[in-house]
Amino acid sequence: MALMNQSSEPIKTVQKPRSVTINPPKMCQPMGAILAYMGVHGCVPLVHGSQGCSTYPRYNIARHFRESAEVAVSSLAEDAAVYGGARNLTEAIKNVKSRLNPDAIGICTTCMSETIGDDVKLISKKALTPGDAVKIFPASTPSYVGTHLTGYDNALRTLVETMAIKGVANNKINIITGIINPGDIREIKNMLRLMNVKSIFLSDISDTLDSPILPGGQKPVLPDGGTSIGDIADSANSLGTIAICRTAGSAATYLKNKFNVPSVLEPAPIGVINTDRFVHNICKLSGVSIPDDIIKERGRLIDSMVDVHHYMYGRKVAIFGDPDLVSAIVRFCAEAGMNPTVAMTATKHKDFAPDIRAVNTEYKTDTQILEGTDLYEFHEVVKNHGAELILGNSKGKDVADDEGVPLVRFGFPVYDRVGVYRYSIMGYSGSVYLLDQMTNAILGHKYDPNKLHQ
Ligand code: SF4
Numbered sequence: 001m002a003l004m005n006q007s008s009e010p011i012k013t014v015q016k017p018r019s020v021t022i023n024p025p026k027m028c029q030p031m032g033a034i035l036a037y038m039g040v041h042g043c044v045p046l047v048h049g050s051q052g053c054s055t056y057p058r059y060n061i062a063r064h065f066r067e068s069a070e071v072a073v074s075s076l077a078e079d080a081a082v083y084g085g086a087r088n089l090t091e092a093i094k095n096v097k098s099r100l101n102p103d104a105i106g107i108c109t110t111c112m113s114e115t116i117g118d119d120v121k122l123i124s125k126k127a128l129t130p131g132d133a134v135k136i137f138p139a140s141t142p143s144y145v146g147t148h149l150t151g152y153d154n155a156l157r158t159l160v161e162t163m164a165i166k167g168v169a170n171n172k173i174n175i176i177t178g179i180i181n182p183g184d185i186r187e188i189k190n191m192l193r194l195m196n197v198k199s200i201f202l203s204d205i206s207d208t209l210d211s212p213i214l215p216g217g218q219k220p221v222l223p224d225g226g227t228s229i230g231d232i233a234d235s236a237n238s239l240g241t242i243a244i245c246r247t248a249g250s251a252a253t254y255l256k257n258k259f260n261v262p263s264v265l266e267p268a269p270i271g272v273i274n275t276d277r278f279v280h281n282i283c284k285l286s287g288v289s290i291p292d293d294i295i296k297e298r299g300r301l302i303d304s305m306v307d308v309h310h311y312m313y314g315r316k317v318a319i320f321g322d323p324d325l326v327s328a329i330v331r332f333c334a335e336a337g338m339n340p341t342v343a344m345t346a347t348k349h350k351d352f353a354p355d356i357r358a359v360n361t362e363y364k365t366d367t368q369i370l371e372g373t374d375l376y377e378f379h380e381v382v383k384n385h386g387a388e389l390i391l392g393n394s395k396g397k398d399v400a401d402d403e404g405v406p407l408v409r410f411g412f413p414v415y416d417r418v419g420v421y422r423y424s425i426m427g428y429s430g431s432v433y434l435l436d437q438m439t440n441a442i443l444g445h446k447y448d449p450n451k452l453h454q
Helices: 029-038 052-065 078-083 086-100 111-116 120-127 148-163 182-194 229-237 250-259 272-286 292-307 323-335 352-363 375-385 394-403 427-443
Strands: 002-004 043-048 104-109 135-139 172-176 198-202 240-243 263-265 316-320 339-345 368-371 389-392 407-409
Touching (some): 029 043, 043 052, 104 120, 120 135, 148 198, 172 229, 172 250, 172 272, 182 272, 182 292, 182 427, 229 250, 272 292, 272 323, 316 323, 316 375, 323 339, 323 352, 323 427, 339 375, 368 375, 394 407
Parallel strands (some): 043 104, 104 135, 172 198, 240 263, 339 368, 389 407
16 A cells, blocks of 8 residues: 655555455456457457356446446356366357357456466367357456456457457547446547547447437347447557557557557546647547637636636545546646545556646645555545545445545446446536536535535
């Protein structure tokens, strides 16, 4: 656990060293890998592990997205620990093929299959029969390393490593989203549409995990939407790759090293400056100019910040979640005149502390930086540094309740509110929505009425 102040000196926040993690706001690698695979058209994630390793990701997906998720599992039991899991994985691949007839199967390993040492690439290759059209993506996602973000990154890199192939230039931009909501992806797509820029999303859950019920129909077993296998192959021929989630940047680096596709790894486009960066990167890679519609959207964001300034100025806010989202929201809160007191992420990333320190320097804030830790420590620091508002996923409810402050939900998973996945907090328009959510949370809370009813 590391808490740093502005001069990078660690601050001691717990009196005794702990050998236990309490309420970690992170999940294991297969969770992230499954989300990456679910953004591929016709792809069924297959967890090579015991049943619980697929039940718990499915449970979280169902609670957050309110969609059922087809996730297969090789159902390893005690005998596999002794004899290996090859038989189970081979059977699982055959069953998924015959029952669901998918375009692809995205395999993610687990603690057990990694400890056994199963050669998943070889086993899955042998499980295919000559003429099989189904593609297999075998990602290594051991959960005793990293978090759900590591799993997402590993699966995404496996997709491009397996499929990307040099061909004719396509005049498109690859977008690596990381783990964000369908509403966020639709907003990014909308911005690209306004800028008249074609894109390939690596990957795209905007339809697969927010699928409509169309007239006269039930939902198909494998949902429509997702990035096609052909588009993943074509990502090697794009103008460039923009990763708006630096923890998921290794596919961008692979495309750059292998196919000379320029890559840009940036924070999430939340708030004014980070969305400006995103827009400028699109312009730089594609050669387009910023259209009036985008300039107007930016103007509306600035206007919304002015509108709520007297409610939000100096408000103490504590934020936890995935590093790219937290650092972007901390910056946005500072832009809006708020006082971000604590920024916490359970996933360590090299850019997180420098991002927050840069905000502290630019906006004269004193945001405490917590990395690789849990909600117990987050709560301790919130008690010391104060918060009138907490931002994070549903796991922050107890901290918010104990402190008697509102919780604005973002990230994954959000299971105690409906519809959060439908809306965007990204781009200029999404940032307006986020700011409105924060302001309404303050207005709806029992703060000093003299400061609210103006
Ligand atoms: S931590 Fe390991 S054993 Fe537990 S669900 Fe994740 S992969 Fe399975």
